[in-house]
Amino acid sequence: MTEPRPSPVRITAAGVRMGMDAMWPLMPGIAVFGAAFGAAAAQKGFSAAETALSSGLVFAGLAQMVALEGWTHNWTPASLLALAMLTFTVNMRHFLMAASMRPWLGQLPGWQAYGSLLFLADNNWAAAMRYHAHGGNDAGYFVGSGLITWVVWLLSTVAGQVIGGGIPDPKAFAIDLVVPAFFIAMLVPNWKGRREAVSWGVAALVSVAASYLVPGWWFIVIGAVAGALAGGFADE
Template sequence: MSKPHQAPLTVAGMVDGARAMLPLMPGIAAFGMAFGAASVQKGFSLVEAGLSSALVFAGLAQMVALEGWTRHWSAGTLLALGFLTMTVNMRHVLMGASLRPWLGTLPAWKAYPALLFMADNNWAAALRYHGEGGNDVGYFVGSGLITWIFWVAATLAGHLIGGGIPDPKALGIDLVVPAFFVAMLLPNWKGRREAVGWGVAAAVSVAASFLLPGWWFIVIGALAGAIAGGFTDDGR
């Protein structure tokens, strides 16, 4: 069996991906500033807040981690925080798997660094781009890189402002990223298969959020939707 043709990764593709993300950046910046301001209340230094956003690069997980942050750590609290972060970000396993047919054609030294820039918004945009026939991995990298830059810069700005931003939840800022993610996801609608998978994921996650403490509803909803979608034909 012949090996699949390697997808290109070009600067032009990166520029196109970054340009496609520009309309979403004000929302990303608002959320990043909210995290930066909230991190001040937990005693983060400017460097610590910046490194959190640069290395973790996961807004929801970072906000969740802040809620459980403490000044006095034990092995148990560290393990709990690590497990909580892993649970919230477990969806990235499925997101990464969905990119395998595309990024899997690249050598490992290109594919895995590219995945460092995977976020909800650029993943959804890149899937839509690839579904429409695009094949330049630069689109995925560029859209993720500009998101990363805005996220880190906004975190630093929010930290410098300090307590100038009130409770993010009181302003609904914590809903900015999910709202943009939904806006990016809808163009990927292709018919009944998506209706079943998305519907099951939504219903199960909402039910789980009432029945189980913490953030298990994210993982449970994602797995339920994936399983339901896998058992649903295309309806063609």
């Protein structure tokens, strides 16, 4: 008796709707994060249109936050290179995420496979891979889950920019602390013990020292490399 062949990989409207429905419980968190980015962008001088372009074309919340932290109105080749390296490093995980989807999305025509990857984000990647692991084969699930995330992210960042831009003194409402607070919140769940204490401590000390010695935002790259090396030695 022959086993039934799996259904061909396609993008269907039903799959898109299924993916969108699966993401709704996560959208409040995405909206809050997006609004925080928009408010911080307003304080950096971004207009609503510039904020929308950043969110619509880049669509990478963590990288956008990193870029915002390093944003300046006096650009130099060194500062541009540092910012490019920072965002590249932050987004390197997307190479692995996209590669893990190749056995599935690779069966689509090229324009559909690569086009759908424009909606790749951490939350919809995890949901789509879980759906596929349980036998789902409709690539529309991935597209739909990414599409709704993109729409909510775009709208919430613009809303945050409009609200944040109308606050005359952002420090009075601690809006200037949004980006540092976000990164601290990202660190806390990853605490596992001594290895993190060593690597984080070294990264903090080296980056602070480098900020006084090296112009631009290279201190972030230098601190990250130092922390990674310290963490590696701490394991030995």
